[in-house]
Amino acid sequence: MKPSLAKGTRDFSAQEVSRRKYIINTLQKNFELFGFQALETPSFENLSTLTGKYGEEGDRLIFKILNSGDFTSKVNTEDWEAKNAKKLTSQISDKALRYDLTVPFARYVALNHGQLNFPFKRFQIQPVWRADRPQKGRFREFYQCDADVVGSTSLWQEVEFVQLYAKSFKDLGLEAEIHMNNRKILSGLAEYAGISDQLIDFTVALDKLDKIGKDGVVKEMTEKGISEEAIEKLDFLFHQSENAIENLEALKEKFNEIEIGKQGVEELEFVISTVYNLGIPTENLVFNITLARGLDYYTGAIFEVKAKGVEMGSIGGGGRYDNLTEMFGVKNIPGIGISFGLDRIYLVLEELNLFPENAISKIDYLFANYGDAEALEANKLIAQLRNKGISAELYPENAKLKKQFTYAERKAIPQIVFLGKDEIESQxxxxxxxxxxxxxxxxxxxxxS
Structure with a gap:
């Protein structure tokens, strides 16, 4: 059988692994500098834990795991013959691969809230899986690098996350725009247009603006039953100025009698003005009124990061999700978190040639092999080098020197050590x-030495 890779997955070479470690180490260093502690959760969760947390579109992208053994034995015959996928799923699968790191984290908090010290700050760097259509920068298996805080409603958390994004991308040498919005502003817009009962349809369509353009968004809203009158009232969304504060001031007028909208504007105004005062360049922070992020659990601030100078989807995102743990029966634990898209960050750094030389791990010395007696002495020196933290290896066979030279060149080993009988005698x-x-x-x- 001819070997093949599953669609949406990849193998990683030594160079790629080293470069990925460079990104991960940079992010981990910053997570720890900002006071976040490490956490890991299982690769799969109970299906019931994940279902209903990502909206209808997200639910379709969850990788389900078939039950062990004869998973068809307990299937309802009528459902089987009717090929009712929705009903069959619950009968043949009760586990699923995690879709993101936020919901498993919320589950962890719900299970352990009695023992946690609040506000609880954690970071998590692990793979997630989505049954998405693979394309450039989008994979079915990919890593997320998350930082979350639960147990605080303070807007200073939003400010801190903008700082964390800014410092992390600066350390990676990457120019990035941090786009911000607030879910309460979107709720206010829906109320302003008289479509509060269609909030999810409205936000899911609006979130696609950068992919399908104004005409595509309007078409999708119309198909979802949003009236022409409502769409006309929202037309100003597609004609925003480049000044974030100006746009927020304009919204205040429209939200004069819409409390939730006013609250969203005030929250975002505080975060943006504070971040400006802390020295984050204004050109790197964007108030994006059309940013919705189609996940159902965001309740306040929403973040999305885009790389400058390259065509790529978002390389980071997140937001406030004050009611997430309520889904697990635990109330009054507000939360906010952001994610870094490791795989897309890698592609951007590669495309812009931003990986430093030291992002590739190299072997310092190759010891030529002249036979068993010489190899034994070589290994004694190699052991001492390794104890000093210097990488070295012995060519495993007593082969022609040309072959050993070729091996060193292909592995980019810069120096060869010759230790023959004469050298051993003279040390x-x-x-x-x-x-x-x-x-x-x-x-x-x-x-x-």
Whole structure:
């Protein structure tokens, strides 16, 4: 059988793994600097834990796991013959791969809230799975790097997350725009247009503006039954100025008698003005009134990050989800979190040639193999190098030197160490630099120092 990869998955070479580690280590360092602690949860959850948390579209993208053994034995015959997928799913599957890291985190908080110290700040770097259509920058298996705080309604948390985004992308050498909105503003807009009962349809369509354009959004709203009059009232959404504060001031007038909308504007105004005062460049922070993020659980601030200078989807996103743990029977635990899209960040850094040289792990020395006796002495030196944190390896076979040279070149090992009988007797090594061609003989003591 010809080997193949499952669609939407990838193998990673040594270079790719090293570069991914560079991103992860940069993010982890910043998570810890901001006071977040590490957490890991299982790769799969009970299906009931995940269902209903991501909206109708999200539910369709959850990878279900078939029950063990003869999973068809307890299936209702009528449902089987009718090919009723919705009813059959609950009968043949009760587990699913996690869709994101936020819902499993909320489940963790709900299970352990009695023992946690609030506000509880955690970061999590693990893979997630979505049964999405694979395309550039979108995979079925990918890593998320999340940071969340639960147990605080303070808007200073929103300010801190903007700072965390800004510092992390600066450390990666990446120019990024942090787009912000507030779910309460979207609720206010729906009330302003008289379509509060169609809030989800409205926000899901609006969130696609950058993908399908104004005409596409209007068409989708119309297909969802949103009236022409409502769409006309919302036309100003497609004609925003570049000044965030100006746009918020304009909204205040429209929300004169809409309390939830006014609250959303005030919250966002505080965050944006505070972040400006803290020195985040204004061109890197965007009030995006059409930003909705189609997940049902956001209740306040919404974030989305886009890389400058490259065509790519969002490389980060998140928001406030004050009522998420209520779904697990635990009330009054507000939360807010953001996510970094590791795979897309990788693609952006690669496309813009922003990976530093030290993002690739290299072996420092290859010891040539002259036979078992010489190899034994070589291994003694190799062990001492490794104890000093210096990477080295012995070519495993007593092969022709040309073959050993080729091996070193292909692995980008910069230096070859020759330790033959003469060198062993004089306790020296001959060192050849493959880049410059320079060769010298030095004592073991000098080499190890």
């Amino acid at each position: 020296t090594i001959t060192l050849k630099n493959l880049d410059s061609g320079e060769q010298k003989t030095i004592s073991w003591t000098e080499f190890l």
